[in-house]
Amino acid sequence: MSDLKPCPFCGGDVQLYNIDDDGLGGFSYYYEVVCRHCGLSNKSIYADRDRVENATIKHWNTRPIEDALRKEIFQLKKYKLELNAQCFHKDETISVLKNRITELEFDNRSLVEKMNQMVHIGTN
Numbered sequence: 001m002s003d004l005k006p007c008p009f010c011g012g013d014v015q016l017y018n019i020d021d022d023g024l025g026g027f028s029y030y031y032e033v034v035c036r037h038c039g040l041s042n043k044s045i046y047a048d049r050d051r052v053e054n055a056t057i058k059h060w061n062t063r064p065i066e067d068a069l070r071k072e073i074f075q076l077k078k079y080k081l082e083l084n085a086q087c088f089h090k091d092e093t094i095s096v097l098k099n100r101i102t103e104l105e106f107d108n109r110s111l112v113e114k115m116n117q118m119v120h121i122g123t124n
Contacts, residue, residue: 004033005061012037016056031056 004014017032029052034041044056 003061004057005063007035007038007040008063008066009040010035010038014060016053018053033057033060 004016006012007014012035014033014035017034019030019032030043031052032041032043033056042056042060044052044059
């Protein structure tokens with residue numbers, strides 16, 4: 001079934017099996033999820049046939065640690081994107097400031113040259 005998560009241990013594909021069994025001291029229904037790669041299995045047994053399939057799938061897919069880690073990874077990726085954006089803006093600002101420093105240094109050299117010319121003219 002496509003709504004089953006892969007095996008939590010090996011990542012392999014899994015198969016859901018429906019088994020009607022009256023050999024357990026009364027008629028019961030159970031579903032079993034089995035990993036096709038490593039053989040890990042999970043059985044759910046209920047007397048209520050309508051609930052057993054959904055309960056088995058829900059039980060197999062419940063992975064609180066994995067879900068918490070996925071949530072944390074999502075938050076970290078989002079934070080990384082924010083930091084990258086901030087760095088881009090800082091790099092852009094640094095570039096603008098470097099250009100302005102170059103302009104000011106040029107203006108300063110021009111002013112020093114004019115001042116030197118004025119001093120030279122005044123001493124002659």
